[in-house]
Amino acid sequence: MDPITATDPAVELYRRTVAELTPTAARNPVVELIGSGAAPIDVLRRIAGEEYRIVRSDRRAFAALAARFGGREPAAGLFLGLAAGEGQALGLLEGFAGAVGMDGAALRVYEPRPAAQSYPHHLAWLAQFGTRSAVALALLANFGFWGGYCARVAAALPRHYGLTEAExxxxxxFAELPPGFERAALSVLREGLDAGEDPVEARRAAVLMQAYESAFWAAVA
Structure with a gap:
């Protein structure tokens, strides 16, 4: 992060929100089970089934955000890039799903668990009704935690479950932030705050998003 901007209101709000969420988000019992190899294969299958719906929903949500806020940079590049990333992730998901016994037909007929789908519903709501600052802060705060979970799962799958790196x-x-994401999202957050958007509402959107992230992991356990 650019040290010149380290004291601006957007960065301060981002840091405060992450600090608030970290005590509960840092511990993820399901990821810990996967990391030790103790999670049953059915947990991995449920992750694949839920993510099949989530990734497709999130791709549409980011496309909607690009249409809604994409009249100028950095919002246009940010949301279009995220939509493209979800499309790439969907292809990678098929490899993981197949490796744990979920072929295309199984993914299509999988019955989602309501709590596991609360995250994409929140993002879809933000895409339609959320302010720029609420969307940007929710993504900034959540992506760091989600990326950490994914890094641990990616390391555990070959070690404990016999998957290849490709699978x-x-x-x-998802273990690493998209290139330029943090800077672009901070710019969108800053623009929203400068335009008078409510920082309390932005924080609330981030808190809810992380709660729905936790609900996902609890639901697949």
Missing amino acids: AAFFAF
Whole structure:
């Protein structure tokens, strides 16, 4: 992060929100089970089934955000890039799903668990009704935690479940922030705050998103 901007209101709000969420988000019992190899294969199958719906929903949500806020940079590039990334992730998901016994037909007929789908519903709502600052802060705060979970799962799958690196690539893909994401999202957050958007509402969107992230993991356990 550019040290020149380290004290601006957008960065301060981002840091405060991450600090608030970290005590509960840092511990993920399901990821810990996968990391030790103790999670049953059915947990991995449920992750694949839920993510099949989530990734397709998120791709549409990011496309909607690009249409809604994409009249100028950095929002246009940010949301179009995220939509493209979800499309890439969908292809990688098929490799993971197949490796744990979920072929295309099984993914299509999988019955999602409502709590596991609360995250994409929240993102879809934000795409239609959320402010720029709420969307940007929710993504900034959540992506770091989600990426950490994915890094641990990506490392555990070859070690404990016999998957190849290619079959675990869905999680490796999300383990790192997209190039330029943090800077672009901070710019969108800053523009929203400068335009008078409510920082309390932005924080609330981030808190809810991380709660729905936790609900996903609890639901697949």
